[in-house]
Amino acid sequence: MTLSFISMMPVEKIPLGDWIESFVNFLVNNFSGPFNAFSNLISTLISGFESGLSFLPPIVLILIFAVIAYKRKGWGLSIFVIIGFGLLWNLQLWPELLTTLSSIITSVLVALIIGIPIGIIKAHSKIVHHITRPILDFMQTIPPFVYLIPALMFFGLGTVSGVIATVVFAIAPPIRLTYLGIIQIPDELKEAGEAYGANPWQMLYKVEIPGALPSIMMGINQCIMLALSMVVIAAMIGAGGLGKIVLRSLSVVDIGMGFEAGIGIVIIAIALDRMFGKKDDKDTK
Structure with a gap:
């Protein structure tokens, strides 16, 4: 009886949405300058990368990517890049390909410039580690x-x-x-650096970063893959490139258009994953 009475009592809705809207309006009204400056910086980076990629003829750019692929993983990936990017050129998706690549390069570059230093500080400060841990958990679950x-x-x-x-x-x-890469460096390496009189900065760029480089490269690889996974989703708020074509194909139910743009995203994903993934001994040149 008591539980039934409690369940029937009216519960006032917490105005969470109104609070968030007021907070956002406060930030927009009082910090529009920094937001606009950051937006202009990102826009300049995207335009710069896209202009640089568009400056080169498609065949030249394909050969450059093929050479990078050969240096990283050998002939197999190099041939895949030539065939895959050549297919996108033939399908007249080259401008969208360059827009997608420019967005990915910009996103990954900004994420690494911010993320790697935070990771280094996190490895050296328990306070930063405990502050960032729940934030990162939240970011990776929503x-x-x-x-x-x-x-x-x-x-x-x-x-x-x-x-x-x-x-x-x-x-x-x-x-x-x-x-993870820094905290997993063997204590023997750190002790050797200290024995040679290395200061904290020398320990960082001569011992810790080289020792953590495989883990850092894995982080770069995962960053690229996550950026690619947002290509179609970001098109919902006006981002261009191949994701925009996929979104358009869904709205008009054009299977052929969606498949062509989708295969383009797959080709980019495979190429970038192999080029910036771990370089192992099985790869032949």
Whole structure:
């Protein structure tokens, strides 16, 4: 009887949405300058990368990617890059390919510039580690679509919002894998560095970073893959490239258009994953 009475009592809704809206309006009204500056910086980076990639003829750019693939993993990946990127050129998806690559390069670059230093600080400070741990857990568990909401609120529709949402989505692996790589360095290496009189900065760039490099490279690889996984999702808030074509094909139910753009994203994903993945002894040149 008591439980039934309690369940029938009216419960006032917590105005959480109103609080968040007021907070966002406060940030937009009082910090529009920094937001605009950051937005302009991201826009400049995207335009710069896209202009640089567009400056080269497609065949030249394909050969450059093929050479990088050969240096990293050998003839197999190099041939795959030539065939795959050549197919996208033939399908007249080259401009969208360059837009997608520019967005990914910008997103990954910003995520690494922010993420790797945070990972280094996290490995040397227990306070930073305990502060960032729940934040990273939260960032890696919420659905990717949620990242679009704050990016849209602060930066509006467009490629810049898509890139910023991608940065937030992809930044966790570089932070965590940089942290893990440094804390897992054998104590013997650290003691050897100290025995030779290395100061903290010398320990960092001569012992810790080289020792943690495989883990850092894995973080870079995961960052690239997460950035690619946001290509289609970011198109929902105005990001261009292959993701925009996939989204358009879904809206008009054009299977052929969606397949062509989708296979383009797959080709980019495989190429970048192999080129920036771990380089092992099985790869032949």
